[in-house]
Amino acid sequence: MLIKPVFKVLDVLQVPRLLEFILNLLVNVTRLTAEELEAAGQVLGTNAIDYSAERVGEGRLLPLYFMINRDRATTLFHTILFPSKGRHARGRLDLFVHELVHVYQFEKVGSIYIWQAIMAQMGAGYRYGEVDGLEERRKEGQTFSGFNREQQGQVAQDYYHHVLEKDLAANSRERLAFQPFIEELQAGLL
Ligand SMILES: [Zn+2]
Structure with missing residues (x-):
């Protein structure tokens, strides 16, 4: 398919950097809060991403954009738009974790993650079958990279929401189901 080389060329030409520079002029950008940093470290690991380069974008021109996409958070490169x-x-840490996975995807595979996420939204979507699905997929030998880009975000989001926020026991079925996938996420295998 031609799609991959096209995004590759955009990346080599540093187009995402330019777009992000422009974007950051058009919206209010802030750094991650202490809470967001903590959540990021708990799910992705403290060194997964250069968190000091992460920005959250809000306000200014964004209400126009969110009118079109009906108030759904969006991640463009290193900037998470709420x-x-x-x-x-902004403020829901599980959703923040989901969006941060898209940043990590960008770091690992380049801007093609945008295309892959759109394809995921139009295809299998976000759901992966929750705990049953995780267990079944693991049995079949699937790894974190076998999820589509939205499912990857959703697995991390659900892990934060259903396991960490509820502080489930180390040997709980739910935590054990997520564990191998989260370890692969933390190892950058996406
Ligand atoms: Zn997403």
Whole structure:
């Protein structure tokens, strides 16, 4: 397929950097909060991404964008865009973790992650079958990289929401089901 080389050329030409520079002029950008950093470290690991280079974008021109995409958080390269209202407004750490996985995807595979995420949204979507699905897929030999780009975000989000926030025991079925996939995420195998 031609798609991959096209994104590769964009990456080599540093187009994402340029777009991100422009984007950061058009929205309010802030660094990650202490809470966000902590959540990031718990799921992705403290060294997965250069968190000091991460930005959260809000306001300014974004209400226009969020009118079109109906207030759904979006990650463009290293900038996570949150709407000012609705379920995706900044402050939900599980959603933040989901978006951060997209940043990690960008770091690992380049801007093609955007295409792959859109394809995922139009295809199998976000769901992976929860704990049953994780167990079944593991039995079949699937790894974290076998999930589509949205499922990857969702697995990390659900791990934060259902395991870490609830502080489930180390030997709980739920935690054990997530564990191998989260270890692969932390190892950057996506
Ligand atoms: Zn996503």
